[in-house]
Amino acid sequence: MRIKTVCFFSSIVLTVLFAAMSAFAQGNTIYNTIPSPLPGNMFSLGYEATSTSEWGDQVGFGPGGRALTTVTVTMSSWGCQAGHWNTNDCVTALGATFTHPITVNIYKVAAGNQVGALLATQTQTVTIPYRPSADPINCTGANAGKWYDVGSATCFNGKAANVTIDLTSLNVNLPNNVIVSIAYNTSHYGYAPIGQTPACYSTAAGCPYDSLNVAGTDLSTLTAGSNPYPDDAYYNTQYAPYYCDGGTGGVGSFRLDAGCWTDFKPSIKVNAGNPPASANQCKNGGWQNYTRADGSTFKNQGDCIQYVNTGK
Secondary structure (H helix, E strand, O other), X not given: OHHHHHHHHHHHHHHHHHHHHHHHOOXXXXXXXXXXXXXXXXXXXXXXOOOEEEEEEEEEOOOOOOEEEEEEEEEEEOOOOEOOHHHOOOEOOOOOEEEEEEEEEEEEEOHHHOEEEEEEEEEEEEEXXXXXXXXXXXXOHHHOOOEEEOOOOEEEOOEEEEEEEEOHHHOOEOOOEEEEEEEOOOOXXXXXXXXXXXXXXXXOOOOHHHHEEEEEEOHHHXXXXXXXXXXXXXXXXXXXXXXXXXXXXXXXXXXXXXXXXXXXXXXXXXXEEOOOOOHHHHOOOHHHHOEOOOOOEOOOHHHHHHHHHHOO
C-alpha cells in the first residue's frame, strides 16, 4: 500500500513538473485560429497531393508581448501503418505515431502585402499520430474505410493533431503584422523532396508524410489577434491552376495569392513573451501581466524587478 502511495505521489509531482515545463516556453497567445476543443479532423491542404512546398497567412497580433516563443500548427494526418485511407483497409495500432521535420517561417510584410524579409525560421522534428484504423461497424456505406470519432459520432479520413515549434532561442521581437507559413518535404515536393528511395515508399501504406496535410479553418475560430486579409493567403505550389490567378504570377515560389482563400486559413497559434520595460511595470501587481522573453512567468514582484535589472 505504501509503494502505491509513493508511486501515486510521484506521478502527481511529474505531472505538475511537466505542466510547468510546458508553460515555461509558451508565453501569451497573440494570434490563434486553432479550435478548442480540437475536432477529430478538419478540412486541410495536402502538400504531396497539391504539389505544395509552403503555405501561410498574414496575421495581426493582439495585446501582449512580441518576444516570439512558439508557433503551433494543426496538422491533418491521413497516413496508416498498414493499408491506405483510400483503399478502405487502414490499420493502425492504438497510439501509433511517426516523426517528420516541419518548418515554420515568419516573414515581414512588404509593400503591397508581398512577402518581405525572413524574420525567423525553425525546423523541428515533431511527433504526429497516424490516423486510426478503419471502423467497419460505425463507418459504412459512403463512410467505408474511415475511422470513427466517438466524441463527435463522426467518421473521418484524417486525424487532426497539433504540433508546436519552439522558436524561443531565435530571440525575435515581432512587428504587429507578419506572414506565418508552414513548409515540409514529401516524396516529390517541398524545397528538398525526399524521393522514392525510403522503404516506406514501396509499401501499400506509403510514406506517412505523403498523407500529411496542414489543417485549415474559417475565421469563426479566431480567438486572438486579427486576420487582416480574409480572402488571401501565401502559397508555393508547382501546379499553376491551384493559384487564385491560375499561375500568371508564377509557380514554384512563395508569394501572395489573393482572392480565393475565403474560409480556408491555416490553423495556427502564435505565442510570445511579454517582458517588462521598467521596474515600475512590476509594481502594484503588475508583475503578473508580464513574462520573461522566453515566456516563463515571474514568481513575485521582486523576481520581476530582478529580471529588469539583470536580464535573469
